[in-house]
Amino acid sequence: MKKKKREYQSSELVKSFARIYGFEHKLVAFDIKDFLEEYLDESLFKEIKSVNIENECIIIRIDSPLLKHDFKMRKSFYLKKFQDKFGVDKFNDLQIL
Numbered sequence: 001m002k003k004k005k006r007e008y009q010s011s012e013l014v015k016s017f018a019r020i021y022g023f024e025h026k027l028v029a030f031d032i033k034d035f036l037e038e039y040l041d042e043s044l045f046k047e048i049k050s051v052n053i054e055n056e057c058i059i060i061r062i063d064s065p066l067l068k069h070d071f072k073m074r075k076s077f078y079l080k081k082f083q084d085k086f087g088v089d090k091f092n093d094l095q096i097l
Contacts, residue, residue, distance in 0.1 A: 025053040028086055032058060035085060057093040058082060071096045 033051040040048075047064035058079070062068040071078060079094040 028090060029053050029058075031086060032082060035082075036060075053091060056091045057095055058091050059095045059097060061097045068096055 029051045032053075033048070036048060036051070037045050044064075044067055047062055047067045049061040049063055050059075051061075052059045060071065062071060075094050075096065079091075082091065082094070
């Protein structure tokens with residue numbers, strides 16, 4: 001079963017509120033999580049607990065030690081993928097916890 005996409009994120013009203021109240025980074029974090037859901041196998045995606053952005057750094061919390069290790073080994077690959085998809089100016093680091 002495919003989850004319904006977050007259509008509300010593309011709304012100009014939501015984007016305006018995000019700019020005004022300073023939570024634009026949270027919308028990008030949701031986009032990154034959606035991207036990972038499409039990119040990863042369902043069982044691997046379930047191991048991702050959260051995606052946040054703080055101080056231009058993407059922070060991904062992962063339960064599985066194996067997946068966490070894979071992300072750490074391919075950190076530059078994932079960071080480049082996120083920068084290509086969402087913009088180089090949005091973040092400059094990736095942290096896996």
